[in-house]
Amino acid sequence: MIVKEVTGILEELAPLAHAEDFDNVGLLVGDGNQEVSGILVTLDTLENVVDEAIAHNCNLIVSFHPIIFSGLKKLTGDTYVQRVVIKAIQHKIAIYSMHTALDNSVDGVNAKICEVLGIMEPKILIPQKNTIKKLTTYAPLEAVEDLKNALYNAGAGTIGNYSNCSFTTKGIGSYKANENANPTKGDIGKTHFEEEMQINITFTSSVEKKVMNALFKNHPYEEVAYEVLTLENTNQDIGMGMIGSLNKPMKEIDFLNLVKERMHAKGIRHSALLDKNIEKVAVLGGSGAFAIKAAKAAGADLFITADVKYHQFFEAEDSMVIADIGHFETEQFTKNLLVDYLTKKIPNFAVRLSESKTNPIKYL
Structure with missing residues (x-):
């Protein structure tokens, strides 16, 4: 199996087209045609992760965060980013990043948080815009079914839980071929009328x-x-964050303690408790303060995210609780998700969960 075959499998879960415009996703280092000896899955690609890949004969690192985010103008080893890239190139190790492509997946980062916390029936919190397109074309009657089936096989015509969706209208098409044409039907220089389906x-x-x-x-x-x-149209399968409900309502402090335990949080920064039960919970892994307004509008009792600034806690406005549990903590289970996914897709292939510590934040 070569690198681009593995990345093709990953893009079934998280198509790169769904990543945010500011992001840098995909194959960042390496040759897509290189044979893969083993895959190491990590949250961040640091030097110790590359060393781990070398030690275990893994020449493809699948990383959630991109090691190269902005343009590199030189490779002299002055920064940790440059050192990682240099070492990966020296040892012919490819690096692939998923980041916001996986954030926007209905089965991605936030779905995993919901699974860990027992949040039921989660739905996308902020659907991504401009992800649905419509094709209109015209074909002669005898070609319609074969053409529709080809389009279905290419991924068109799927709406929610339904596939092979389309709409056809019968009509009369017309055209006149010039001397350079090679018409399937009709004669050159004469207007041809054909019964067609739109x-x-x-x-x-x-x-x-x-x-x-x-x-x-x-x-x-x-x-x-x-x-x-x-x-x-809104696509409920692509977008940032998720919102769902607990199986049973819980007191605020009890639920926060459950979050702290299951997410291995060293501490939780939160807005004022409101002395009410928590039933509806919104989550957004990583820096998610931009979704506070959306969580409130969706009726969340509590919003779990990270990197919330001082003044942003005021935006709770006594209508919900904002809980900042830490950037690493919200995304830590992402690598488990990817290992499980790859193991199911390519069983009997060497897929390793990185054991390297990559959280840059320490607690006293």
Whole structure:
């Protein structure tokens, strides 16, 4: 198995097209055609992680956070980022990062937090915009079913729990081929009228390339008439944060103690307790203060995240509790999620959970 085959499997879980624009995801170091001897999964790629990969003959590191975030102008070993990249290149170790692509996955970072805390029926808190597209095309009647099936196989036509979704309308198409054309139907220089079906089908932005390739490969006409539009519809399977409910309401202090225990938090910074039961809980791994307003609007009793600034705690406004449990703490189980996923997808392959400590924050 080569590197790009492994990354292709990872992108089924977290398509890179769903990452935030500011992010740096994908293969950051290495050759996508290199044979993989072993995979090491980590939250951060530091020097000790690269050393661990070398020791265990793993030449692919799957990292949640990107080691290269902004542009590198030199590689002299002056910074920890440069030293990591240099050592990885010297030992032919590829580094792949998922970061916000996995944040935005319905089965990603925040789903894992919900699983650990027993939050039931979680849903996306802030759906990502502009992820749903619609293809409209036209095909002769005898070609419609084969073309639709090709589009379905490419990933189009899936809406929630339903697949093979499309809408067709019968009509009459017309065209006149010039002397340079090679028409499938009709004669050069004469206007041809053909009974056709208009096909409407939606797809997510992550599969657009596959869908368009399937359209051009399987459409019978030399020139394909089509339109692709970006829709404003909400996609509940892509976006930041999640919100769900506890199986049974809990007192605030009892739930915070449960969070501290299960998330291995050294301490929890929180806004004022409101002396009410916690039932509806929102979560957002990593720096999630930007989602405070969304959590309130969704009716959360408590919002778990990290990196909340002093004045941002005031935004709770006595309507919910904001709990900052630490950046590392909110994302620590992500590597377990990825190991489990890869092990199921490629059993009997060397996939290791990194044992290196990468949390930069220490507690007195």
